[in-house]
Amino acid sequence: MKQLLGLFLACGILFLTLETVDAQGVINNYEVSLDVPPELRWTKVVEDYKEIVQFAHSVIRSYVPEDLIPLVEEIGADIDNYIKQPYAAEMRGIARALNCSLGDVVLVNLIYDISAFCTSIVSQDDHGQIWHSRNLDYDFGGMLRNITVHVDFVSEGQTVYSAITYAGYIGILSGQRPKAFSITVDERDQGSIFENILVAILDKKAVPMSFLVRDTLANEPDFESAINHLSKTDTVASVYFIIAGVNPGEGAVITKERLATIDIWRLDPANGRWFEVETNYDHWTTPPPDDDRRDPANKAMTRLGQSNINKPSLFAVMSVRPVLNNHTTYTVIMSPAQPQLMQAWIRNCC
Structure with a gap:
Protein backbone atom coordinates (compact mmCIF):
# COMPACT_ATOMS: atom_id res chain seq x y z
CA MET A 1 0.00 0.00 0.00
CA LYS A 2 2.84 2.37 0.77
CA GLN A 3 4.19 2.01 -2.74
CA LEU A 4 0.76 2.66 -4.25
CA LEU A 5 -0.04 5.71 -2.19
CA GLY A 6 3.43 7.24 -2.23
CA LEU A 7 3.92 7.83 1.47
CA PHE A 8 5.26 10.98 2.94
CA LEU A 9 8.53 12.63 2.01
CA ALA A 10 11.05 12.88 4.82
CA CYS A 11 11.22 16.37 6.28
CA GLY A 12 13.37 17.83 9.03
CA ILE A 13 11.90 17.98 12.50
CA LEU A 14 11.25 21.60 13.41
CA PHE A 15 9.19 23.04 16.22
CA LEU A 16 7.27 26.06 14.96
CA THR A 17 5.22 28.85 16.42
CA LEU A 18 1.82 29.72 14.97
CA GLU A 19 3.18 32.89 13.41
CA THR A 20 5.86 31.06 11.40
CA VAL A 21 3.58 28.40 9.93
CA ASP A 22 2.13 28.79 6.43
CA ALA A 23 -1.52 27.71 6.60
CA GLN A 24 -3.01 28.63 3.25
CA GLY A 25 -6.47 28.62 1.75
CA VAL A 26 -9.92 29.40 3.04
CA ILE A 27 -12.17 26.54 4.07
CA ASN A 28 -15.73 27.32 3.07
CA ASN A 29 -18.54 26.59 5.52
CA TYR A 30 -21.75 24.83 4.52
CA GLU A 31 -24.92 23.64 6.19
CA VAL A 32 -26.29 20.25 5.20
CA SER A 33 -29.91 20.02 6.31
CA LEU A 34 -30.95 16.66 7.70
CA ILE A 114 -9.46 3.37 3.53
CA SER A 115 -6.49 5.23 2.11
CA ALA A 116 -5.82 8.06 4.57
CA PHE A 117 -2.56 8.41 6.49
CA CYS A 118 -2.94 10.67 9.46
CA THR A 119 -1.80 11.91 12.84
CA SER A 120 -4.30 12.39 15.67
CA ILE A 121 -3.61 13.62 19.20
CA VAL A 122 -6.00 13.66 22.14
CA SER A 123 -4.90 15.64 25.19
CA GLN A 124 -6.05 17.09 28.50
CA ASP A 125 -4.93 20.51 29.69
CA ASP A 126 -4.20 21.39 33.31
CA HIS A 127 -7.80 22.57 33.77
CA GLY A 128 -9.22 19.20 32.74
CA GLN A 129 -10.38 20.34 29.28
CA ILE A 130 -10.01 17.73 26.54
CA TRP A 131 -8.54 18.71 23.17
CA HIS A 132 -8.43 16.89 19.84
CA SER A 133 -5.91 17.66 17.10
CA ARG A 134 -5.48 16.02 13.71
CA ASN A 135 -3.66 16.19 10.39
CA LEU A 136 -5.26 14.33 7.50
CA ASP A 137 -2.84 13.14 4.83
CA TYR A 138 -3.58 11.77 1.38
CA ASP A 139 -1.53 10.94 -1.69
CA PHE A 140 -4.07 13.08 -3.60
CA GLY A 141 -3.38 16.06 -1.36
CA GLY A 142 -3.01 18.68 -4.07
CA MET A 143 -6.52 18.05 -5.36
CA LEU A 144 -8.16 17.52 -2.01
CA ARG A 145 -6.95 20.80 -0.54
CA ASN A 146 -9.11 22.49 -3.17
CA ILE A 147 -12.30 20.69 -2.14
CA THR A 148 -11.91 20.74 1.65
CA VAL A 149 -15.03 22.07 3.38
CA HIS A 150 -16.47 22.57 6.85
CA VAL A 151 -19.97 21.12 7.08
CA ASP A 152 -22.51 21.63 9.87
CA PHE A 153 -25.25 19.01 9.76
CA VAL A 154 -28.35 20.79 11.01
CA SER A 155 -31.89 19.84 11.98
CA GLU A 156 -34.61 22.24 13.04
CA GLY A 157 -32.08 25.06 13.01
CA GLN A 158 -29.62 23.37 15.38
CA THR A 159 -26.21 21.87 14.63
CA VAL A 160 -26.39 18.16 15.38
CA TYR A 161 -22.78 17.45 14.41
CA SER A 162 -20.00 18.99 12.33
CA ALA A 163 -17.23 17.73 10.07
CA ILE A 164 -14.20 18.75 8.08
CA THR A 165 -14.52 16.79 4.88
CA TYR A 166 -14.24 16.89 1.08
CA ALA A 167 -16.89 17.96 -1.40
CA GLY A 168 -18.43 14.78 -2.83
CA TYR A 169 -17.54 12.69 0.24
CA ILE A 170 -20.48 11.90 2.51
CA GLY A 171 -18.69 10.10 5.30
CA ILE A 172 -16.82 11.71 8.17
CA LEU A 173 -13.17 11.20 9.10
CA SER A 174 -12.95 14.27 11.40
CA GLY A 175 -16.09 15.27 13.27
CA GLN A 176 -17.58 16.70 16.43
CA ARG A 177 -20.87 16.35 18.28
CA PRO A 178 -21.21 19.60 20.27
CA LYS A 179 -20.95 19.24 24.03
CA ALA A 180 -20.49 15.47 23.70
CA PHE A 181 -17.43 14.12 21.83
CA SER A 182 -15.25 14.34 18.75
CA ILE A 183 -13.87 11.54 16.54
CA THR A 184 -11.07 11.20 14.04
CA VAL A 185 -10.18 8.15 11.93
CA ASP A 186 -6.61 7.02 11.26
CA GLU A 187 -5.99 4.26 8.75
CA ARG A 188 -4.40 1.15 10.29
CA ASP A 189 -1.58 -0.15 8.13
CA GLN A 190 -2.99 -3.65 7.68
CA GLY A 191 -3.94 -5.41 4.47
CA SER A 192 -4.28 -4.40 0.85
CA ILE A 193 -6.33 -1.38 -0.11
CA PHE A 194 -8.05 -3.43 -2.80
CA GLU A 195 -8.78 -6.27 -0.42
CA ASN A 196 -10.45 -3.73 1.83
CA ILE A 197 -12.54 -2.43 -1.07
CA LEU A 198 -13.67 -5.97 -1.84
CA VAL A 199 -14.69 -6.46 1.78
CA ALA A 200 -16.59 -3.18 1.63
CA ILE A 201 -18.49 -4.37 -1.43
CA LEU A 202 -19.09 -8.03 -0.57
CA ASP A 203 -19.58 -8.05 3.21
CA LYS A 204 -22.85 -6.27 3.85
CA LYS A 205 -22.36 -6.49 7.62
CA ALA A 206 -19.14 -4.48 7.49
CA VAL A 207 -19.60 -0.72 7.71
CA PRO A 208 -17.31 1.84 6.03
CA MET A 209 -15.47 3.62 8.83
CA SER A 210 -16.59 7.07 7.79
CA PHE A 211 -20.25 6.01 7.77
CA LEU A 212 -19.80 4.49 11.23
CA VAL A 213 -18.33 7.76 12.50
CA ARG A 214 -21.21 9.73 11.02
CA ASP A 215 -23.75 7.33 12.56
CA THR A 216 -22.02 7.68 15.92
CA LEU A 217 -21.97 11.48 15.78
CA ALA A 218 -25.62 11.52 14.78
CA ASN A 219 -26.97 9.07 17.34
CA GLU A 220 -24.75 8.57 20.36
CA PRO A 221 -25.18 10.99 23.27
CA ASP A 222 -21.81 10.87 25.03
CA PHE A 223 -18.20 9.71 25.07
CA GLU A 224 -18.73 6.25 26.56
CA SER A 225 -21.62 5.38 24.27
CA ALA A 226 -19.49 6.50 21.32
CA ILE A 227 -16.67 4.18 22.39
CA ASN A 228 -19.11 1.32 22.80
CA HIS A 229 -20.66 1.81 19.36
CA LEU A 230 -17.37 2.25 17.53
CA SER A 231 -15.68 -0.70 19.20
CA LYS A 232 -18.52 -3.19 18.68
CA THR A 233 -19.37 -2.55 15.01
CA ASP A 234 -17.75 -4.54 12.18
CA THR A 235 -15.77 -2.35 9.79
CA VAL A 236 -14.50 -2.81 6.23
CA ALA A 237 -10.87 -2.52 7.31
CA SER A 238 -8.65 -2.28 10.36
CA VAL A 239 -8.76 1.21 11.81
CA TYR A 240 -7.93 3.54 14.68
CA PHE A 241 -10.73 5.65 16.16
CA ILE A 242 -9.47 8.56 18.26
CA ILE A 243 -12.12 10.03 20.56
CA ALA A 244 -12.26 13.09 22.82
CA GLY A 245 -15.02 13.82 25.31
CA VAL A 246 -16.03 16.73 27.51
CA ASN A 247 -15.03 15.51 30.97
CA PRO A 248 -11.55 15.04 32.48
CA GLY A 249 -10.01 11.75 31.39
CA GLU A 250 -12.31 11.36 28.38
CA GLY A 251 -9.82 10.59 25.66
CA ALA A 252 -9.07 7.27 23.99
CA VAL A 253 -7.65 5.47 20.98
CA ILE A 254 -9.51 2.38 19.77
CA THR A 255 -7.35 -0.09 17.84
CA LYS A 256 -9.68 -2.21 15.77
CA GLU A 257 -9.50 -5.10 13.37
CA ARG A 258 -12.40 -5.61 10.99
CA LEU A 259 -14.36 -7.89 13.30
CA ALA A 260 -12.92 -7.19 16.75
CA THR A 261 -11.47 -4.47 18.94
CA ILE A 262 -7.90 -5.20 19.97
CA ASP A 263 -7.27 -2.40 22.42
CA ILE A 264 -8.82 0.70 23.98
CA TRP A 265 -6.03 3.03 25.12
CA ARG A 266 -7.41 5.66 27.47
CA LEU A 267 -5.95 8.88 28.80
CA ASP A 268 -4.64 8.54 32.35
CA PRO A 269 -3.67 12.05 33.50
CA ALA A 270 -3.36 10.98 37.13
CA ASN A 271 -0.46 8.76 36.13
CA GLY A 272 1.13 11.21 33.72
CA ARG A 273 -0.51 10.18 30.44
CA TRP A 274 -2.18 13.48 29.63
CA PHE A 275 -1.87 13.04 25.88
CA GLU A 276 -1.86 10.21 23.36
CA VAL A 277 -0.53 10.29 19.81
CA GLU A 278 -1.84 7.94 17.12
CA THR A 279 -0.52 7.78 13.59
CA ASN A 280 -0.99 4.61 11.53
CA TYR A 281 0.72 2.01 13.68
CA ASP A 282 -0.26 0.21 16.88
CA HIS A 283 0.79 2.37 19.81
CA TRP A 284 2.57 -0.52 21.55
CA THR A 285 4.84 -1.11 18.54
CA THR A 286 7.72 0.89 17.07
CA PRO A 287 6.84 2.93 13.97
CA PRO A 288 8.97 2.33 10.87
CA PRO A 289 11.97 4.66 10.53
CA ASP A 290 10.77 5.92 7.14
CA ASP A 291 7.40 7.02 8.54
CA ASP A 292 7.94 8.01 12.14
CA ARG A 293 5.56 10.86 12.86
CA ARG A 294 4.79 9.56 16.34
CA ASP A 295 8.12 10.38 18.02
CA PRO A 296 8.29 13.99 16.73
CA ALA A 297 4.69 14.52 17.88
CA ASN A 298 5.41 13.01 21.30
CA LYS A 299 8.47 15.21 21.72
CA ALA A 300 6.54 18.32 20.67
CA MET A 301 3.71 17.61 23.11
CA THR A 302 6.14 16.91 25.95
CA ARG A 303 7.98 20.13 25.16
CA LEU A 304 4.70 22.04 25.07
CA GLY A 305 3.57 20.86 28.50
CA GLN A 306 0.08 20.34 29.86
CA SER A 307 -0.23 23.89 31.15
CA ASN A 308 0.34 25.43 27.72
CA ILE A 309 -2.33 23.66 25.70
CA ASN A 310 -4.49 25.93 23.57
CA LYS A 311 -5.48 26.23 19.93
CA PRO A 312 -2.34 28.07 18.70
CA SER A 313 0.05 25.79 20.59
CA LEU A 314 -1.63 22.61 19.32
CA PHE A 315 -1.57 24.03 15.80
CA ALA A 316 2.19 24.46 16.23
CA VAL A 317 2.54 20.84 17.33
CA MET A 318 0.64 19.70 14.24
CA SER A 319 3.07 21.81 12.19
CA VAL A 320 6.17 19.92 13.33
CA ARG A 321 7.66 18.02 10.41
CA PRO A 322 7.11 15.28 9.42
CA VAL A 323 3.80 15.40 11.34
CA LEU A 324 3.10 18.10 8.76
CA ASN A 325 4.27 16.84 5.38
CA ASN A 326 3.70 17.17 1.65
CA HIS A 327 0.56 15.03 1.80
CA THR A 328 -1.19 16.90 4.63
CA THR A 329 -4.44 18.33 3.31
CA TYR A 330 -5.75 19.99 6.48
CA THR A 331 -5.25 20.43 10.20
CA VAL A 332 -8.24 20.55 12.52
CA ILE A 333 -8.37 21.32 16.23
CA MET A 334 -11.47 20.62 18.32
CA SER A 335 -12.58 20.65 21.93
CA PRO A 336 -16.12 19.28 22.15
CA ALA A 337 -16.75 20.93 25.53
CA GLN A 338 -16.34 24.22 23.66
CA PRO A 339 -17.57 23.38 20.16
CA GLN A 340 -17.10 26.94 18.92
CA LEU A 341 -13.33 26.35 19.06
CA MET A 342 -13.46 23.86 16.19
CA GLN A 343 -11.27 25.22 13.39
CA ALA A 344 -9.51 23.80 10.34
CA TRP A 345 -6.74 25.07 8.09
CA ILE A 346 -5.75 23.94 4.61
CA ARG A 347 -2.05 23.09 4.73
CA ASN A 348 0.75 23.55 2.22
CA CYS A 349 3.99 22.06 3.42
CA CYS A 350 7.61 22.07 2.27
Whole structure:
Protein backbone atom coordinates (compact mmCIF):
# COMPACT_ATOMS: atom_id res chain seq x y z
CA MET A 1 0.00 0.00 0.00
CA LYS A 2 2.84 2.37 0.77
CA GLN A 3 4.19 2.01 -2.74
CA LEU A 4 0.76 2.66 -4.25
CA LEU A 5 -0.04 5.71 -2.19
CA GLY A 6 3.43 7.24 -2.23
CA LEU A 7 3.92 7.83 1.47
CA PHE A 8 5.26 10.98 2.94
CA LEU A 9 8.53 12.63 2.01
CA ALA A 10 11.05 12.88 4.82
CA CYS A 11 11.22 16.37 6.28
CA GLY A 12 13.37 17.83 9.03
CA ILE A 13 11.90 17.98 12.50
CA LEU A 14 11.25 21.60 13.41
CA PHE A 15 9.19 23.04 16.22
CA LEU A 16 7.27 26.06 14.96
CA THR A 17 5.22 28.85 16.42
CA LEU A 18 1.82 29.72 14.97
CA GLU A 19 3.18 32.89 13.41
CA THR A 20 5.86 31.06 11.40
CA VAL A 21 3.58 28.40 9.93
CA ASP A 22 2.13 28.79 6.43
CA ALA A 23 -1.52 27.71 6.60
CA GLN A 24 -3.01 28.63 3.25
CA GLY A 25 -6.47 28.62 1.75
CA VAL A 26 -9.92 29.40 3.04
CA ILE A 27 -12.17 26.54 4.07
CA ASN A 28 -15.73 27.32 3.07
CA ASN A 29 -18.54 26.59 5.52
CA TYR A 30 -21.75 24.83 4.52
CA GLU A 31 -24.92 23.64 6.19
CA VAL A 32 -26.29 20.25 5.20
CA SER A 33 -29.91 20.02 6.31
CA LEU A 34 -30.95 16.66 7.70
CA ASP A 35 -34.56 17.78 7.28
CA VAL A 36 -34.56 17.71 3.47
CA PRO A 37 -34.60 14.58 1.25
CA PRO A 38 -31.15 12.92 1.20
CA GLU A 39 -30.84 13.29 -2.57
CA LEU A 40 -30.84 17.10 -2.15
CA ARG A 41 -28.54 17.53 0.85
CA TRP A 42 -25.22 17.86 -0.95
CA THR A 43 -26.31 19.67 -4.12
CA LYS A 44 -24.98 23.10 -3.15
CA VAL A 45 -21.68 21.71 -1.88
CA VAL A 46 -20.80 19.65 -4.95
CA GLU A 47 -22.06 22.20 -7.47
CA ASP A 48 -19.71 24.81 -5.98
CA TYR A 49 -16.79 22.43 -6.65
CA LYS A 50 -18.17 20.56 -9.65
CA GLU A 51 -15.20 20.66 -12.01
CA ILE A 52 -12.65 19.92 -9.30
CA VAL A 53 -14.66 17.00 -7.92
CA GLN A 54 -15.11 15.54 -11.40
CA PHE A 55 -11.36 15.75 -11.95
CA ALA A 56 -10.68 14.16 -8.56
CA HIS A 57 -13.00 11.28 -9.43
CA SER A 58 -11.16 10.60 -12.68
CA VAL A 59 -7.73 10.65 -11.01
CA ILE A 60 -8.78 8.38 -8.16
CA ARG A 61 -10.44 5.96 -10.57
CA SER A 62 -7.12 5.67 -12.43
CA TYR A 63 -5.53 4.14 -9.31
CA VAL A 64 -7.96 1.22 -9.24
CA PRO A 65 -7.23 -1.99 -11.19
CA GLU A 66 -9.49 -2.48 -14.19
CA ASP A 67 -10.74 -5.84 -12.93
CA LEU A 68 -12.22 -4.15 -9.87
CA ILE A 69 -14.23 -1.58 -11.81
CA PRO A 70 -17.08 -4.02 -12.72
CA LEU A 71 -17.62 -4.69 -9.02
CA VAL A 72 -17.82 -0.98 -8.33
CA GLU A 73 -20.29 -0.51 -11.16
CA GLU A 74 -22.32 -3.40 -9.76
CA ILE A 75 -22.64 -1.76 -6.38
CA GLY A 76 -23.58 1.50 -8.11
CA ALA A 77 -26.30 -0.25 -10.12
CA ASP A 78 -27.73 -1.89 -7.00
CA ILE A 79 -26.69 0.68 -4.41
CA ASP A 80 -29.74 0.30 -2.19
CA ASN A 81 -28.86 -3.36 -1.67
CA TYR A 82 -25.29 -2.61 -0.65
CA ILE A 83 -25.31 0.76 1.12
CA LYS A 84 -27.79 1.72 3.80
CA GLN A 85 -29.88 4.86 3.86
CA PRO A 86 -29.51 7.77 3.89
CA TYR A 87 -26.08 7.26 2.36
CA ALA A 88 -27.27 5.48 -0.78
CA ALA A 89 -29.71 8.29 -1.52
CA GLU A 90 -27.10 10.98 -0.77
CA MET A 91 -24.67 9.34 -3.22
CA ARG A 92 -27.39 9.16 -5.83
CA GLY A 93 -28.03 12.87 -5.41
CA ILE A 94 -24.32 13.68 -5.72
CA ALA A 95 -24.02 11.64 -8.93
CA ARG A 96 -27.01 13.51 -10.34
CA ALA A 97 -25.60 16.92 -9.39
CA LEU A 98 -22.22 16.07 -10.92
CA ASN A 99 -23.72 14.33 -13.94
CA CYS A 100 -21.38 11.37 -13.35
CA SER A 101 -21.53 7.63 -12.79
CA LEU A 102 -22.97 6.52 -9.45
CA GLY A 103 -20.25 3.88 -9.44
CA ASP A 104 -17.63 6.64 -9.47
CA VAL A 105 -19.23 8.31 -6.46
CA VAL A 106 -19.24 4.98 -4.61
CA LEU A 107 -15.63 4.29 -5.54
CA VAL A 108 -14.38 7.69 -4.41
CA ASN A 109 -16.15 7.35 -1.07
CA LEU A 110 -14.60 3.91 -0.49
CA ILE A 111 -11.11 5.05 -1.52
CA TYR A 112 -11.23 8.06 0.82
CA ASP A 113 -12.43 5.75 3.57
CA ILE A 114 -9.46 3.37 3.53
CA SER A 115 -6.49 5.23 2.11
CA ALA A 116 -5.82 8.06 4.57
CA PHE A 117 -2.56 8.41 6.49
CA CYS A 118 -2.94 10.67 9.46
CA THR A 119 -1.80 11.91 12.84
CA SER A 120 -4.30 12.39 15.67
CA ILE A 121 -3.61 13.62 19.20
CA VAL A 122 -6.00 13.66 22.14
CA SER A 123 -4.90 15.64 25.19
CA GLN A 124 -6.05 17.09 28.50
CA ASP A 125 -4.93 20.51 29.69
CA ASP A 126 -4.20 21.39 33.31
CA HIS A 127 -7.80 22.57 33.77
CA GLY A 128 -9.22 19.20 32.74
CA GLN A 129 -10.38 20.34 29.28
CA ILE A 130 -10.01 17.73 26.54
CA TRP A 131 -8.54 18.71 23.17
CA HIS A 132 -8.43 16.89 19.84
CA SER A 133 -5.91 17.66 17.10
CA ARG A 134 -5.48 16.02 13.71
CA ASN A 135 -3.66 16.19 10.39
CA LEU A 136 -5.26 14.33 7.50
CA ASP A 137 -2.84 13.14 4.83
CA TYR A 138 -3.58 11.77 1.38
CA ASP A 139 -1.53 10.94 -1.69
CA PHE A 140 -4.07 13.08 -3.60
CA GLY A 141 -3.38 16.06 -1.36
CA GLY A 142 -3.01 18.68 -4.07
CA MET A 143 -6.52 18.05 -5.36
CA LEU A 144 -8.16 17.52 -2.01
CA ARG A 145 -6.95 20.80 -0.54
CA ASN A 146 -9.11 22.49 -3.17
CA ILE A 147 -12.30 20.69 -2.14
CA THR A 148 -11.91 20.74 1.65
CA VAL A 149 -15.03 22.07 3.38
CA HIS A 150 -16.47 22.57 6.85
CA VAL A 151 -19.97 21.12 7.08
CA ASP A 152 -22.51 21.63 9.87
CA PHE A 153 -25.25 19.01 9.76
CA VAL A 154 -28.35 20.79 11.01
CA SER A 155 -31.89 19.84 11.98
CA GLU A 156 -34.61 22.24 13.04
CA GLY A 157 -32.08 25.06 13.01
CA GLN A 158 -29.62 23.37 15.38
CA THR A 159 -26.21 21.87 14.63
CA VAL A 160 -26.39 18.16 15.38
CA TYR A 161 -22.78 17.45 14.41
CA SER A 162 -20.00 18.99 12.33
CA ALA A 163 -17.23 17.73 10.07
CA ILE A 164 -14.20 18.75 8.08
CA THR A 165 -14.52 16.79 4.88
CA TYR A 166 -14.24 16.89 1.08
CA ALA A 167 -16.89 17.96 -1.40
CA GLY A 168 -18.43 14.78 -2.83
CA TYR A 169 -17.54 12.69 0.24
CA ILE A 170 -20.48 11.90 2.51
CA GLY A 171 -18.69 10.10 5.30
CA ILE A 172 -16.82 11.71 8.17
CA LEU A 173 -13.17 11.20 9.10
CA SER A 174 -12.95 14.27 11.40
CA GLY A 175 -16.09 15.27 13.27
CA GLN A 176 -17.58 16.70 16.43
CA ARG A 177 -20.87 16.35 18.28
CA PRO A 178 -21.21 19.60 20.27
CA LYS A 179 -20.95 19.24 24.03
CA ALA A 180 -20.49 15.47 23.70
CA PHE A 181 -17.43 14.12 21.83
CA SER A 182 -15.25 14.34 18.75
CA ILE A 183 -13.87 11.54 16.54
CA THR A 184 -11.07 11.20 14.04
CA VAL A 185 -10.18 8.15 11.93
CA ASP A 186 -6.61 7.02 11.26
CA GLU A 187 -5.99 4.26 8.75
CA ARG A 188 -4.40 1.15 10.29
CA ASP A 189 -1.58 -0.15 8.13
CA GLN A 190 -2.99 -3.65 7.68
CA GLY A 191 -3.94 -5.41 4.47
CA SER A 192 -4.28 -4.40 0.85
CA ILE A 193 -6.33 -1.38 -0.11
CA PHE A 194 -8.05 -3.43 -2.80
CA GLU A 195 -8.78 -6.27 -0.42
CA ASN A 196 -10.45 -3.73 1.83
CA ILE A 197 -12.54 -2.43 -1.07
CA LEU A 198 -13.67 -5.97 -1.84
CA VAL A 199 -14.69 -6.46 1.78
CA ALA A 200 -16.59 -3.18 1.63
CA ILE A 201 -18.49 -4.37 -1.43
CA LEU A 202 -19.09 -8.03 -0.57
CA ASP A 203 -19.58 -8.05 3.21
CA LYS A 204 -22.85 -6.27 3.85
CA LYS A 205 -22.36 -6.49 7.62
CA ALA A 206 -19.14 -4.48 7.49
CA VAL A 207 -19.60 -0.72 7.71
CA PRO A 208 -17.31 1.84 6.03
CA MET A 209 -15.47 3.62 8.83
CA SER A 210 -16.59 7.07 7.79
CA PHE A 211 -20.25 6.01 7.77
CA LEU A 212 -19.80 4.49 11.23
CA VAL A 213 -18.33 7.76 12.50
CA ARG A 214 -21.21 9.73 11.02
CA ASP A 215 -23.75 7.33 12.56
CA THR A 216 -22.02 7.68 15.92
CA LEU A 217 -21.97 11.48 15.78
CA ALA A 218 -25.62 11.52 14.78
CA ASN A 219 -26.97 9.07 17.34
CA GLU A 220 -24.75 8.57 20.36
CA PRO A 221 -25.18 10.99 23.27
CA ASP A 222 -21.81 10.87 25.03
CA PHE A 223 -18.20 9.71 25.07
CA GLU A 224 -18.73 6.25 26.56
CA SER A 225 -21.62 5.38 24.27
CA ALA A 226 -19.49 6.50 21.32
CA ILE A 227 -16.67 4.18 22.39
CA ASN A 228 -19.11 1.32 22.80
CA HIS A 229 -20.66 1.81 19.36
CA LEU A 230 -17.37 2.25 17.53
CA SER A 231 -15.68 -0.70 19.20
CA LYS A 232 -18.52 -3.19 18.68
CA THR A 233 -19.37 -2.55 15.01
CA ASP A 234 -17.75 -4.54 12.18
CA THR A 235 -15.77 -2.35 9.79
CA VAL A 236 -14.50 -2.81 6.23
CA ALA A 237 -10.87 -2.52 7.31
CA SER A 238 -8.65 -2.28 10.36
CA VAL A 239 -8.76 1.21 11.81
CA TYR A 240 -7.93 3.54 14.68
CA PHE A 241 -10.73 5.65 16.16
CA ILE A 242 -9.47 8.56 18.26
CA ILE A 243 -12.12 10.03 20.56
CA ALA A 244 -12.26 13.09 22.82
CA GLY A 245 -15.02 13.82 25.31
CA VAL A 246 -16.03 16.73 27.51
CA ASN A 247 -15.03 15.51 30.97
CA PRO A 248 -11.55 15.04 32.48
CA GLY A 249 -10.01 11.75 31.39
CA GLU A 250 -12.31 11.36 28.38
CA GLY A 251 -9.82 10.59 25.66
CA ALA A 252 -9.07 7.27 23.99
CA VAL A 253 -7.65 5.47 20.98
CA ILE A 254 -9.51 2.38 19.77
CA THR A 255 -7.35 -0.09 17.84
CA LYS A 256 -9.68 -2.21 15.77
CA GLU A 257 -9.50 -5.10 13.37
CA ARG A 258 -12.40 -5.61 10.99
CA LEU A 259 -14.36 -7.89 13.30
CA ALA A 260 -12.92 -7.19 16.75
CA THR A 261 -11.47 -4.47 18.94
CA ILE A 262 -7.90 -5.20 19.97
CA ASP A 263 -7.27 -2.40 22.42
CA ILE A 264 -8.82 0.70 23.98
CA TRP A 265 -6.03 3.03 25.12
CA ARG A 266 -7.41 5.66 27.47
CA LEU A 267 -5.95 8.88 28.80
CA ASP A 268 -4.64 8.54 32.35
CA PRO A 269 -3.67 12.05 33.50
CA ALA A 270 -3.36 10.98 37.13
CA ASN A 271 -0.46 8.76 36.13
CA GLY A 272 1.13 11.21 33.72
CA ARG A 273 -0.51 10.18 30.44
CA TRP A 274 -2.18 13.48 29.63
CA PHE A 275 -1.87 13.04 25.88
CA GLU A 276 -1.86 10.21 23.36
CA VAL A 277 -0.53 10.29 19.81
CA GLU A 278 -1.84 7.94 17.12
CA THR A 279 -0.52 7.78 13.59
CA ASN A 280 -0.99 4.61 11.53
CA TYR A 281 0.72 2.01 13.68
CA ASP A 282 -0.26 0.21 16.88
CA HIS A 283 0.79 2.37 19.81
CA TRP A 284 2.57 -0.52 21.55
CA THR A 285 4.84 -1.11 18.54
CA THR A 286 7.72 0.89 17.07
CA PRO A 287 6.84 2.93 13.97
CA PRO A 288 8.97 2.33 10.87
CA PRO A 289 11.97 4.66 10.53
CA ASP A 290 10.77 5.92 7.14
CA ASP A 291 7.40 7.02 8.54
CA ASP A 292 7.94 8.01 12.14
CA ARG A 293 5.56 10.86 12.86
CA ARG A 294 4.79 9.56 16.34
CA ASP A 295 8.12 10.38 18.02
CA PRO A 296 8.29 13.99 16.73
CA ALA A 297 4.69 14.52 17.88
CA ASN A 298 5.41 13.01 21.30
CA LYS A 299 8.47 15.21 21.72
CA ALA A 300 6.54 18.32 20.67
CA MET A 301 3.71 17.61 23.11
CA THR A 302 6.14 16.91 25.95
CA ARG A 303 7.98 20.13 25.16
CA LEU A 304 4.70 22.04 25.07
CA GLY A 305 3.57 20.86 28.50
CA GLN A 306 0.08 20.34 29.86
CA SER A 307 -0.23 23.89 31.15
CA ASN A 308 0.34 25.43 27.72
CA ILE A 309 -2.33 23.66 25.70
CA ASN A 310 -4.49 25.93 23.57
CA LYS A 311 -5.48 26.23 19.93
CA PRO A 312 -2.34 28.07 18.70
CA SER A 313 0.05 25.79 20.59
CA LEU A 314 -1.63 22.61 19.32
CA PHE A 315 -1.57 24.03 15.80
CA ALA A 316 2.19 24.46 16.23
CA VAL A 317 2.54 20.84 17.33
CA MET A 318 0.64 19.70 14.24
CA SER A 319 3.07 21.81 12.19
CA VAL A 320 6.17 19.92 13.33
CA ARG A 321 7.66 18.02 10.41
CA PRO A 322 7.11 15.28 9.42
CA VAL A 323 3.80 15.40 11.34
CA LEU A 324 3.10 18.10 8.76
CA ASN A 325 4.27 16.84 5.38
CA ASN A 326 3.70 17.17 1.65
CA HIS A 327 0.56 15.03 1.80
CA THR A 328 -1.19 16.90 4.63
CA THR A 329 -4.44 18.33 3.31
CA TYR A 330 -5.75 19.99 6.48
CA THR A 331 -5.25 20.43 10.20
CA VAL A 332 -8.24 20.55 12.52
CA ILE A 333 -8.37 21.32 16.23
CA MET A 334 -11.47 20.62 18.32
CA SER A 335 -12.58 20.65 21.93
CA PRO A 336 -16.12 19.28 22.15
CA ALA A 337 -16.75 20.93 25.53
CA GLN A 338 -16.34 24.22 23.66
CA PRO A 339 -17.57 23.38 20.16
CA GLN A 340 -17.10 26.94 18.92
CA LEU A 341 -13.33 26.35 19.06
CA MET A 342 -13.46 23.86 16.19
CA GLN A 343 -11.27 25.22 13.39
CA ALA A 344 -9.51 23.80 10.34
CA TRP A 345 -6.74 25.07 8.09
CA ILE A 346 -5.75 23.94 4.61
CA ARG A 347 -2.05 23.09 4.73
CA ASN A 348 0.75 23.55 2.22
CA CYS A 349 3.99 22.06 3.42
CA CYS A 350 7.61 22.07 2.27
